[in-house]
Amino acid sequence: MNSRFTTLLRRRTLWFLIVLLVWVSVLGQGFWSVANLQNLVVAVSVEGVMVMGMTIVMIGGGFDLSIGSVVALSGVIVVKALPLGKPVAVVLALVAASAVGLANGTLITRLRVNPFIATLGTMVVVRGLVMTYTNAQPVPGTDPAFMSLGRATIFGGFPLPGLIFVAAFVLSHMLLTYLKIGREVYALGGNEESARSSGIATDRLKMLSYAICGFTAGISGIVLAARLNTGSPIIGENTALNVITAVLLGGASLSGGVGSAFGSLGGLLCIGLLGNGLNLFDVPAYYQRIAQGFLLLLLVVLERLANRSPQVSTRTVADGRPASGEQPSAGAAGGLSS
Amino acid sequence: MRRRDPVSRQVSRVSALVGREWVWLVLVAVMVLLATTSSNFLTTGNLLNVLRQVSIVGIVAIGVVVVLISSNFDLSVGSILTLAAVVSVQMQPVDPPRTLLAILAPLALGCTVGAANGLIIGLLRANSIIVTVGMQFVVTGCVLLYVAGQHVRVDNATPFYFAVSGGYLFGIPVPVYLFLLVTTLCHLLMTRTLFGRYVRAIGGNAEAARLVGVPVARYVLYAYIISAAGASVSGIILASRVRNLDPTVGIGYEFSALTAVVLGGARLSGGRGNVLHTFAGVLILGVVANGMRLFNLPFNMQLLVQGIILVVAVALGASAKVDER
Numbered sequence: 001m002n003s004r005f006t007t008l009l010r011r012r013t014l015w016f017l018i019v020l021l022v023w024v025s026v027l028g029q030g031f032w033s034v035a036n037l038q039n040l041v042v043a044v045s046v047e048g049v050m051v052m053g054m055t056i057v058m059i060g061g062g063f064d065l066s067i068g069s070v071v072a073l074s075g076v077i078v079v080k081a082l083p084l085g086k087p088v089a090v091v092l093a094l095v096a097a098s099a100v101g102l103a104n105g106t107l108i109t110r111l112r113v114n115p116f117i118a119t120l121g122t123m124v125v126v127r128g129l130v131m132t133y134t135n136a137q138p139v140p141g142t143d144p145a146f147m148s149l150g151r152a153t154i155f156g157g158f159p160l161p162g163l164i165f166v167a168a169f170v171l172s173h174m175l176l177t178y179l180k181i182g183r184e185v186y187a188l189g190g191n192e193e194s195a196r197s198s199g200i201a202t203d204r205l206k207m208l209s210y211a212i213c214g215f216t217a218g219i220s221g222i223v224l225a226a227r228l229n230t231g232s233p234i235i236g237e238n239t240a241l242n243v244i245t246a247v248l249l250g251g252a253s254l255s256g257g258v259g260s261a262f263g264s265l266g267g268l269l270c271i272g273l274l275g276n277g278l279n280l281f282d283v284p285a286y287y288q289r290i291a292q293g294f295l296l297l298l299l300v301v302l303e304r305l306a307n308r309s310p311q312v313s314t315r316t317v318a319d320g321r322p323a324s325g326e327q328p329s330a331g332a333a334g335g336l337s338s
Numbered sequence: 339m340r341r342r343d344p345v346s347r348q349v350s351r352v353s354a355l356v357g358r359e360w361v362w363l364v365l366v367a368v369m370v371l372l373a374t375t376s377s378n379f380l381t382t383g384n385l386l387n388v389l390r391q392v393s394i395v396g397i398v399a400i401g402v403v404v405v406l407i408s409s410n411f412d413l414s415v416g417s418i419l420t421l422a423a424v425v426s427v428q429m430q431p432v433d434p435p436r437t438l439l440a441i442l443a444p445l446a447l448g449c450t451v452g453a454a455n456g457l458i459i460g461l462l463r464a465n466s467i468i469v470t471v472g473m474q475f476v477v478t479g480c481v482l483l484y485v486a487g488q489h490v491r492v493d494n495a496t497p498f499y500f501a502v503s504g505g506y507l508f509g510i511p512v513p514v515y516l517f518l519l520v521t522t523l524c525h526l527l528m529t530r531t532l533f534g535r536y537v538r539a540i541g542g543n544a545e546a547a548r549l550v551g552v553p554v555a556r557y558v559l560y561a562y563i564i565s566a567a568g569a570s571v572s573g574i575i576l577a578s579r580v581r582n583l584d585p586t587v588g589i590g591y592e593f594s595a596l597t598a599v600v601l602g603g604a605r606l607s608g609g610r611g612n613v614l615h616t617f618a619g620v621l622i623l624g625v626v627a628n629g630m631r632l633f634n635l636p637f638n639m640q641l642l643v644q645g646i647i648l649v650v651a652v653a654l655g656a657s658a659k660v661d662e663r
Contacts, residue, residue, distance in 0.1 A: 111653045114606045116411075116467070120593060121649035128642025136638055237589070241471055254465050286482040293475025300464040300472070 013250055013266040016295075020273040028280035036276070038159055042227070044272035045165035046220050048265075050243045051250075052172040053216030055264040057209045058247050059176065061189035061256025064210065065119040066104060067217035067243060068236030069126035070097045074221030076130055079139045079231030082146060089146075094218045100126055101214020105207035123240070130233045139231035150227030161223045168216060173261035185209060189256025245296055246271050270295070361602055361618040368622060372629045379632060386511060392624030393517035394572045396617070399595040399602075400524050401568025403616040406599055407528065408561045409541040409608025410459060410466035413592045414451065415569040417477035420588030422448045422573025424481050427490045427583050431499040440499060440577075445570045451477055452566020456559030463544075474592075481585050491582040503579035513575050520568060525613040527564075537561055541608030597648045598623050623647070 025031050050067050057064050074093040081089035100122055107118040141147065152160040176182035187195040188202055196202045217239075225231050250267030252259025271292065278288050373380040398415050405412040422444035429440035451473060458469050505512040528534035536557045539547040548554045572591075577583060602619030604611030626647065630640050 107649065107653065113649075113652045117596075117600060117606060117652045118649070120596065121645050121652060124593065124597075124645030124648060125642060126645075128638060128640075128645050131638035132636065132642055135636075241475075245471075248468060254467060284483065286479045286487065289475050289479030290483070291479075293472045293477075293479060296468055296472030296475065297458065300468050301458065301462060304462040304464050 013263060013270065016249070016270045017266050017273070020270055020277065024273050024277035024280065028277055031276075031280060034157055036280070038153070038157065040272060040276045041162040042159045043275065044268055045159070045161040046223055046227075047239065047243055047246065047271075048165040048268050049168045049216045049220045049223075050213075050239065051246045051264050051268045052168045052261060053213035054243050054247050055250070055252060055259055055261055056172060056176065056185060057213045058244075058252045058254070059189045059256060059259045060185045060206060060209045061192065062108065062206065062209060063115040063119060063244075063254065064101075064104060064213050065116065065240045066100060066123040066126060067213065067220075068239035069123045069130065070100050070214055070217035071221040071224060071236035071239055072130045072231075072233050073097065073100065073126050074218040075225035075235060076134055076139055076231035076233055078222045078225050079141050079146075082141065082143045086143070086146060090222055093222050094215060097218025097221065098211045098215045101211040101217075102207060104214070105210035108210070109203040109206050127233075134231070134233040136233055138233065141225070141229035141231070144229075147226055147229045150223050150225070161227075164219065164223060168219070169261060169265060176261055181205070181208075186257060189258070191257070242271065242292075245292060249295065249299055359615075361615045361622070365618050365622050365625065368625050368629070372625065372632070376629070376632045379629065384628065384632075386509075386514070388621075388624045388628045389514045389517070390511040391628070392620050393511075393513035394575050395591060395594045395598065395623070396517045396620040397520050397568045397572045397575075398591055399598040399616050399620050400520050400613060401565035402592070402595045403599045403602065403604050403611050403613060404524060404528065404537065405466075405561045405565045406604050406606070407541045407608060407611040408537045408558055409544065410558065410561070412455065412470050412562065412565045413467065414455060414470040414473040414477060415565060415595060416588040416591040416593075417474040417481070418448045418451050418566050418569040418588075419573040419576065419591050420585060421451065421477050421481050422570040423577040423580075423583055423587060424485055424490055424573075424585055426574050426577040427492050427581065428485070430492050431495050432492070434496060434498070437496045437499050441502075441574055444574055444577075445567065448566045448570030448573065449563050452563045452569075453559060455566070456562030457555075459562065460555035460558035478586075485585050487585065489582060489584055493581075495578070495581060499578055501578075503575050516571065516575065520571065521613060521617045524564070528613055533557065533560065538609055541610070543609075594623070594644070597644060597651075600648060601651045 030036055050071075054064060054067070074097045077096050078089045078093040081092045084092075104115075104119050104122055107113045107122070108115050111118075113121075148160070150161060154160060154163060174182075176185065184195065184200045184205055187198070187200060188205055192202055220239075221236075224235060246267040247259065247264050248254070248267065249270055250259060250263035250265065252264065274291055274295065275288050278291065369379075378384055398419060402412055402415060425447055426440045426444045429436055429443055431437040431440035455466075455470055455473055458464050459466050501512055503511075503513055507515060528537065536547070536552050537560075539550075539552055540554050540557055544554055569591075573588070576587065580587070598619040599611070599616050600606070600619070601622055602612065602615035602617070604616065623644065626643060627640055630643060
């Protein structure tokens with residue numbers, strides 16, 4: 001395999017995106033209609049906010065399976081607390097969501113639990129809490145004005161959730177590229193031991209990244225609850241895996257140290273366009289799942305093939321872009337190390 | 339080095355044994371607790387019921403621990419279980435040849451999915467979490483497509499097909515025999531054969547295993563086929579029991595199985611793990627769920643308790659220095 005091929009592979013997200021965009025926008029009936037674009041923006045935005053939080057966690061070498069449960073938790077809390085006033089309800093939901101993130105961080109840093117299992121545990125616990133609290137029944141919203149948070153449009157048609165997502169994207173991009181703390185996250189994911197020896201408070205940083213991830217899941221939960229005007233205890237079953245797929249597609253790796261907000265945005269748009277395109281072509285929803293699965297498998301296969309080439313470029317911490325499709329050869333299959 | 343007197347040597351040997359076999363102690367403790375608080379717990383009928391109920395998730399867990407020992411995850415077992423169950427029912431086992439088909443076809447399909455997992459992960463050394471999640475998406479989607487999202491059912495199934503889940507032999511339910519059989523086979527496989535030693539070596543250090551001549555890719559493939567076969571057997575038992583299946587029936591089995599495996603003290607980074615301890619982990623989960631039912635606690639709370647058990651087990655396992663096995 002020559003180096004030009006690997007260079008091409010390196011920008012695989014971009015290529016996926018271009019191919020998808022051309023395919024959907026040229027062949028899809030009604031792609032450019034306002035209603036469809038609004039749908040696309042909303043669909044992408046709700047998961048997009050969490051993608052940004054997950055990007056930070058995964059660059060730091062972590063993993064968070066609990067966000068789906070947190071979406072349900074924050075949605076239920078915000079609807080239940082509406083009688084106290086909208087601002088109070090929103091703050092309560094965000095505090096609860098961040099608290100789950102902090103609990104994840106505590107399990108992982110203080111007790112040294114593998115992130116995969118720790119967040120799996122909180123995922124089940126939080127889901128159980130929400131189900132017990134609501135008795136597995138959806139909580140109907142009481143305040144019609146609350147729905148505007150999820151359904152309002154601004155600038156003549158741009159959905160409000162889209163604006164929230166843009167803000168989340170800009171903030172996380174700034175954090176990862178311009179702030180000291182962002183550099184520290186890359187260092188943490190690249191090599192935790194050397195990050196610690198060079199004076200980074202790694203445990204505090206990890207706690208912070210999981211809290212941010214929980215916080216973003218809280219925002220998504222509130223927006224979803226507002227859109228549905230319901231706090232649903234069963235919502236978000238597939239959220240974590242969808243979000244992680246987008247982040248991986250965007251060039252991050254499960255072993256940390258690589259990835260970027262821009263890359264994750266690309267991964268997110270790929271999945272969004274794929275779903276939207278299949279919708280436009282009237283393909284049954286089941287195919288979307290199959291297509292997403294194949295996308296993931298294709299992704300790992302390409303990444304491994306790119307990695308086998310002799311040309312290995314060094315990863316750069318500073319510019320934060322994925323260098324070659326790197327995945328340190330840990331274990332036969334790069335299983336998580338505890 | 340200071341010579342130690344026989345008594346203290348005995349004590350340290352016992353404490354090492356306790357450190358190794360603590361999962362059985364937890365099981366006994368939970369059982370004693372339930373036996374003293376509920377008069378219905380320690381009856382033959384109830385205990386057999388617990389065994390019968392855990393056998394489905396148990397067989398899945400035994401397969402998952404084999405893969406985990408090779409330092410890989412298998413998150414596709416829930417979808418393979420669904421696939422096997424749905425295909426088994428769709429074969430409509432109303433006469434003997436179709437009954438045979440309803441058992442062989444799901445096994446063959448399930449093992450094919452496992453082989454695909456194993457090939458991608460073994461040959462390409464791809465990350466097992468991503469691959470098996472991707473496979474889960476593909477298989478779940480294909481199953482939903484196959485049955486158009488509808489329930490599948492079989493009426494008038496043959497007595498043999500019923501017996502897979504509902505039969506009794508010497509007063510013990512058939513699924514329990516299957517669970518014990520799978521556990522015994524996998525335990526022997528992991529402790530007495532080359533396969534077991536190779537899988538452990540791969541889990542301990544894949545690169546070192548490769549350098550000493552272990553065909554890593556092939557044994558990773560075998561491990562995934564075993565895990566998929568376990569999930570398929572569970573799927574067939576489930577299909578035989580329910581016979582009117584929702585095509586999303588297998589959701590969550592991978593997590594329950596992982597909980598049992600972790601409870602059994604398997605190390606997530608591979609190399610270490612014990613089939614019998616996983617068996618005990620499965621029993622703990624079953625006994626706890628049974629206890630909650632005996633006290634009429636709502637199902638949703640069982641979810642909560644299972645999650646707490648997982649977190650506590652992992653936290654304890656991670657903080658305590660586990661003895662070398």
